[in-house]
Amino acid sequence: MSEEIIDNRTALLHNQRNVTTPRTTMESGGTTGPLLYAVVAAVLGMLQFGFNTGVINAPKQFIENFIRDQYEVAPDLIFGVIVSIFAVGGMIGCPLASWIADKRGRKFALLANAVFGVIGGLLMGFSKAGSSVGMLIAGRFFIGINCGFATTASPTYVSEIAPLRLRGAFGTVNQLAVAFGLVGGQILGIDVILGSDNGWPYLLGLAVLLSAIQCLMLLFIPESPRYLLLVQSDEEKAREVLSKLRGTGDIDEEINGMHAEDRAAKEEEKFTIGDLFRIKALRTPLIIGVVLHLSQQLGGINAVLYYSSTIFENAGLTVEDARLATIGVGSILFIMALVSIPLMDRLGRRTLQLWGLGGMAVSSVLMTAAFFTYKDNFTMSIFAVIFTLLYVAFFGVGPSSIPWIILSELFGQGARSAAVSVGAAVNWFANFIVGLVFIPLTNVLNNLVFLPFTILLIFFYVFVYFKLPETKNRTVEEVTAEFKK
Numbered sequence: 146m147s148e149e150i151i152d153n154r155t156a157l158l159h160n161q162r163n164v165t166t167p168r169t170t171m172e173s174g175g176t177t178g179p180l181l182y183a184v185v186a187a188v189l190g191m192l193q194f195g196f197n198t199g200v201i202n203a204p205k206q207f208i209e210n211f212i213r214d215q216y217e218v219a220p221d222l223i224f225g226v227i228v229s230i231f232a233v234g235g236m237i238g239c240p241l242a243s244w245i246a247d248k249r250g251r252k253f254a255l256l257a258n259a260v261f262g263v264i265g266g267l268l269m270g271f272s273k274a275g276s277s278v279g280m281l282i283a284g285r286f287f288i289g290i291n292c293g294f295a296t297t298a299s300p301t302y303v304s305e306i307a308p309l310r311l312r313g314a315f316g317t318v319n320q321l322a323v324a325f326g327l328v329g330g331q332i333l334g335i336d337v338i339l340g341s342d343n344g345w346p347y348l349l350g351l352a353v354l355l356s357a358i359q360c361l362m363l364l365f366i367p368e369s370p371r372y373l374l375l376v377q378s379d380e381e382k383a384r385e386v387l388s389k390l391r392g393t394g395d396i397d398e399e400i401n402g403m404h405a406e407d408r409a410a411k412e413e414e415k416f417t418i419g420d421l422f423r424i425k426a427l428r429t430p431l432i433i434g435v436v437l438h439l440s441q442q443l444g445g446i447n448a449v450l451y452y453s454s455t456i457f458e459n460a461g462l463t464v465e466d467a468r469l470a471t472i473g474v475g476s477i478l479f480i481m482a483l484v485s486i487p488l489m490d491r492l493g494r495r496t497l498q499l500w501g502l503g504g505m506a507v508s509s510v511l512m513t514a515a516f517f518t519y520k521d522n523f524t525m526s527i528f529a530v531i532f533t534l535l536y537v538a539f540f541g542v543g544p545s546s547i548p549w550i551i552l553s554e555l556f557g558q559g560a561r562s563a564a565v566s567v568g569a570a571v572n573w574f575a576n577f578i579v580g581l582v583f584i585p586l587t588n589v590l591n592n593l594v595f596l597p598f599t600i601l602l603i604f605f606y607v608f609v610y611f612k613l614p615e616t617k618n619r620t621v622e623e624v625t626a627e628f629k630k
Contacts, residue, residue, distance in 0.1 A: 195326025238293020270350020481541025
């Protein structure tokens with residue numbers, strides 16, 4: 146799962162470590178109606194990301210039938226393009242959202258995100274009526290831009306409007322929204338709802354409804370007070386918005402804190418993406434972060450998220466049972482999102498990443514063994530499902546979120562933005578590769594299709610064991626000093 150979900154608990158930790166500010170008011174900030182409304186409106190984009198990641202899974206055979214009606218080519222090849230073009234849109238959406246958010250504001254970026262969702266949903270929803278596979282591919286591309294926007298704009302906005310003491314908790318809402326959207330898409334994709342030959346255009350077209358609802362809700366949210374204060378230099382408007390979000394006019398200390406953080410950021414040397422490759426003290430942590438992002442995608446998780454129905458059918462389940470088992474994939478991710486939150490600061494990033502990668506590797510081996518033996522014993526089909534769900538559970542332990550966290554903990558503020566941008570681009574590109582090659586790989590390797598992922602998972606485990614430092618309870622200065630030695 147590719148999501149630029151930068152852990153806001155980490156941002157909070159950086160602020161607490163690096164900036165000394167009065168904290169009485171900031172820590173007393175709580176939830177208010179306007180704040181909760183703004184958070185919900187923003188994270189609907191992340192729900193879209195989860196929904197559109199999982200929704201393509203169940204209607205695969207019906208979409209392939211639609212492709213056969215239009216072209217005399219292998220439908221699984223075109224279906225792979227439909228799946229993977231989503232990641233190409235994401236690669237474009239991420240940096241575009243970041244640029245727009247800085248130039249026009251966080252709220253405008255969220256609105257643009259919703260507009261891309263409406264366009265993509267309309268194209269997908271009317272693709273069958275228009276007898277156009279091209280419309281379906283274009284719709285997935287636009288919905289990819291929508292999701293790329295969301296993974297950048299939503300976490301940024303939520304982080305900037307949340308009270309300091311609740312920033313970490315609100316940051317996890319993004320991850321939960323992704324998992325909830327994934328489960329929702331999988332449930333709606335079962336055959337008795339919209340997973341049918343007539344229903345799949347409506348299933349994909351639901352993106353219009355989600356984006357339209359978000360677009361309407363966004364009209365009534367305020368701009369980020371941090372953006373108003375630090376980018377537009379409109380302190381009067383920033384105070385007005387912040388007072389409404391906090392439900393109190395006593396916001397002087399929070400305003401002063403923003404000014405202090407801004408001064409600290411301006412005093413720190415800025416680094417470009419090119420500097421990350423030229424300077425050894427920056428290149429080493431960049432390589433670590435990039436490898437962790439590759440481990441998230443090349444470990445094979447999106448092969449399961451995009452194609453779990455096909456995987457379960459190949460393991461001997463009926464089409465109906467395979468779709469029901471697919472719902473378990475999203476449900477496990479949702480549960481693990483809840484479980485991993487308290488473990489992150491208790492056990493540490495390195496420990497959870499090792500447990501996750503090691504568990505995925507073992508589960509992948511067991512999955513492969515079950516795929517080989519299911520024909521002789523139906524019980525092994527059940528074990529194939531269990532091992533697949535176990536694989537997903539271990540992914541949720543660490544690899545689902547730690548790659549997005551780690552770069553912000555390995556780099557100081559001057560290089561952090563460039564490093565996160567590189568990590569996001571690598572993540573989306575690897576997502577594209579997995580989505581494109583999994584079906585052809587299945588045709589070649591059959592029951593051994595997860596063997597390449599297993600080998601890569603072992604490599605990633607060894608790399609993390611020897612190269613990744615633990616960042617729990619360490620300042621950014623302590624971590625970066627280690628790379629300068």
